[in-house]
């Protein structure tokens with residue numbers, strides 16, 4: 001699920017969106033049930049934005065504290081849009097711990113309009129489609145797929161900074177590989193391929209039987225300046241873009257066999 005940017009762009013008629021972060025899923029479920037809507041979001045951001053402009057840090061940390069107690073989805077949105085670099089990071093006690101972003105007039109009218117329009121767009125897309133949002137790990141979600149499903153996975157990038165609800169390591173990456181091959185359906189996975197310093201060794205260690213498409217992307221959101229670099233991103237699939245799939249008899253390398261055994 002994440003920010004839903006991929007889902008919104010692909011806009012499938014019927015889909016299950018899953019994420020381990022309950023606050024993300026809760027936010028979208030509230031929009032689906034109409035407990036939240038773009039008008040409520042607009043009013044909330046105008047009110048809290050004015051308080052942030054007046055009290056600055058003090059108000060940000062007040063909302064952060066309140067969110068960590070009540071888990072209000074509107075406070076989650078506020079934090080996400082005013083914290084440092086838009087990061088989503090939780091500590092071991094599952095408390096949101098990203099510091100304040102210190103952008104002057106953060107919730108100026110133009111920015112509120114932008115966010116509200118995004119929510120409105122989401123509401124419009126939701127109206128025309130059959131979408132379900134579930135908070136669960138990928139193992140349980142992939143299990144729901146059948147031969148007609150298409151599975152898209154965008155896990156935290158292995159071996160890079162992880163600022164998500166859950167950490168991600170090679171055991172998770174190998175488990176994801178095993179789950180995907182078990183369901184025997186078409187899948188696509190986003191990951192990183194290389195930057196100027198190093199490459200993603202797991203592409204050859206784990207995903208070697210996949211087809212790969214790469215595209216350069218420039219990151220502006222690294223916490224440190226040196227992390228704001230061009231990155232070659234990879235899309236891995238178990239089928240070719242010409243439509244031939246290798247889903248029934250993938251040939252696994254020795255490393256992949258080990259990953260399957262994990």
Ligand SMILES: C[S@@+](CC[C@H](N)C(=O)[O-])C[C@H]1O[C@@H](n2cnc3c(N)ncnc32)[C@H](O)[C@@H]1O
Pocket residue numbers: 001002003004005006007018019020021024136137138139154155156157164165166167168
């Ligand atoms: C790169 S982001 C996804 C971005 C998303 N495709 C988008 O459109 O914004 C990775 C997501 O994986 C989630 N995640 C981490 N571990 C997970 C797990 N075991 N199962 C499911 N989701 C997980 C994180 O909470 C995070 O939202």
